[in-house]
Amino acid sequence: MEEKKQALTVNVVTPDGLIYDHNAQIVVARTVSGELGILLNHAPIIVPLAIDEVRVRRVDDETHVDWIAVNGGILEVRNNVVTIIADTAERERDIDVSRAERAKQRAERTIEEAKATQDADSLRRAEVALHRAMNRLKVSKHN
Known part of the structure; x- marks a missing residue:
């Protein structure tokens, strides 16, 4: 039986609803204090985000990175769930x-x-x- 690979769950939410929901190996975001990388089992944290891009490397694709334009907001990590709440956010393909x-x-x-x-x-x-x-x-x- 194949073992399921552990992953972060990444959700990006705006007032318009959920715009991103995938499993990831790593998430990299720019906070108002600098760049932050989040891996599996990251300590719980809530931080304000800068206007910048968020990079998500999915579990199911070792080479592809999803890019999301985030216009500020907050990022929360808890129990391997990364939640970004922003006024606006767009995936690269939707811009x-x-x-x-x-x-x-x-x-x-x-x-x-x-x-x-x-x-x-x-x-x-x-x-x-x-x-x-x-x-x-x-x-x-x-x-």
């Missing part, structure tokens, strides 16, 4: 590149306008929007 490009251009224009009018709040929001758009474009290139 609309032209929409992300338009969002990037919009954010760049807003940054220039905010600098010209010295509107600090608009500048900060536009910089976050630019970071999100650039993250989505970066992740889409892994597809």
Whole structure:
């Protein structure tokens, strides 16, 4: 009888529902404090995530990595379950590149306008929007 390989369960949840649910060998995510790698039997942890990509190496495919653009949120590890809760998250295959490009251009224009009018709040929001758009474009290139 073949022994079942132990694995992490990885779930990514947004207000729109579950967008990712697979078994993994390793999960790598960028927290606000730096990069974090999670393997089987990781200690329980809850950490805030940065706007960045999450990499998941599945158990059933030694060579393939799933890439997910996450716009902040939190990551929790408990009992070999990795749960990411984010406002928005997209798998590389689901990213609309032209929409992300338009969002990037919009954010760049807003940054220039905010600098010209010295509107600090608009500048900060536009910089976050630019970071999100650039993250989505970066992740889409892994597809």
